[in-house]
Amino acid sequence: MSFLKSIAFIASLFFAFLPRDNQEKPKVLIIGDSISIGYTPFVQEELGSKASVFHNPGNAQHTGTGLNKIEEWIGDENWDIIQFNWGLWDLCYRHPGSKVQGNRDKIYGTITYSLEDYSSNLDSLVGILKSKTDAKLIFVTTSYVPENEAGRFQKDGIKYNKAAKKIMKKHSVIVNDIYKKSRKIHQEFGKGNDDVHYQEKGYQALGSIISEFIANEIK
Template sequence: MVREEIEWLDVWVPGNSNTQLPKVLLVGDSITRGYYGTVETALKGKAIVCRLTTSKSLGDLGLIEEVHLILSQTKYDIVHFNNGLHGWGYSEKEYEKGFVELLKTFKKDAPGAKLIWATTTPMREPGKDQFQAKTGRIKARNAIAATLTNKEGIATNDLFGFLEEKPAFWSGDGVHLNGNGTKALGSLVSEILLENLSSKPLKK
């Protein structure tokens, strides 16, 4: 089991008693947590937007346990999920195995939900217009995810492709986005979610 210096978990489930609107769950890391507010605002009055953001990585059973816990509390109409910027101590083979387990968890705990996989975003050298070496591993992980999600007929939201040629969207650390980048990514996610929302929520 690989542990990071700081482990964190951020769960937010507003409007849980609302049975009139569809519910959307965003699963991801700090990138997801960053654009959550933009998505929540864009879908206001159309869907309840919740989040499960965490430092846990595919390969770590702790992630599966967290997802299981949140899905057991509420039925979601859409689950938009991403994982790939943490867990560098896990090999891509372990990442693949963890991805398979994650899909099994979604099928078991959210059988009626529409699944949308979001590709992991690139990492840039701080202050430079070039990618960090870890972006090569991100590409490998995205390729693994593409193979597995395509096999299952799961939709893809290509966040990597959207950001690849937009270096001005990064903050100084080369990992996180600045305000403009976060807003743009949130707008993209919102568009995808709106395209996939049904007019009526799942029966609770």
């Protein structure tokens, strides 16, 4: 072997064992509502060296939106992990005459999706996900619903999570149950007892929970 060929051979071995770039990291897609939009930047930061993390465009809202958009969100990407959640929009009561943001009104409004319809929609969504991708699926439960939220009953968050976990068990989908942890975070870093959203520190704390769970699944 000539000297130049020897150098080329050694160089090829060197580059073969270099760390893979971002394009070759595991690809993670997060599908979810405004809570997930809030914590995704922190997940992207924490998992930056381990995975490329993306969020579906905009707010995934309720399971009806999911059924209309899920195939578009998956696209042709070869996802390694897809984390998804629906619930807060599904259990929300709205009334066209309400002046509260989003027309929320749990007294005179109509629920977006009943518990039965939510379960049925989730069942269909998991079926679509399994048929369209080989990605590992992670379902994240609905986060904490404070008592004075205008369009949501606190007890419904627990009921919808229980129904969702039943569907995930049926399909052998991994569940990251964040409800109890999110309650503690909300009490310290929530935007108030009438708002499901969080301050920046709250989203950061949620992001750490999500990041740790995904990192374990990547391993």
